[in-house]
Amino acid sequence: MSEPTQIKDTTGNPAPLGLLGFGMTTVLLNMANAGFFEMNAMILAMGICYGGIAQVIAGIMEWKKGEHFCDNGIHLLWLLLAFARRHHCAP
Numbered sequence: 001m002s003e004p005t006q007i008k009d010t011t012g013n014p015a016p017l018g019l020l021g022f023g024m025t026t027v028l029l030n031m032a033n034a035g036f037f038e039m040n041a042m043i044l045a046m047g048i049c050y051g052g053i054a055q056v057i058a059g060i061m062e063w064k065k066g067e068h069f070c071d072n073g074i075h076l077l078w079l080l081l082a083f084a085r086r087h088h089c090a091p
Helices: 015-034 041-065 072-086
Strands: none
Touching: 015 041, 041 072
16 A cells, blocks of 8 residues: 655745734834824735735744744734724724
8 A cells, every 4th residue: 555645834934924014013003103104004004914914824824834823813903903093993
């Protein structure tokens, strides 16, 4: 009998994507809150795309690797915050 085929995961570590997305989105949001520039579409787009969607993808990739360093809970926060800011539900 032949041996079962083993699939080897050759993808890179997704933690830097998740951490960089979290850090950059946090800095931009805090700079807007401090009054350095106004809250505009650029910050909302960064919160949705990089701070939310990219981090959720990185969290799923981490989960598939068996690591739980980049948990998806904080990433969904950025999606909800961007949605609330867009619809004027948050300060």
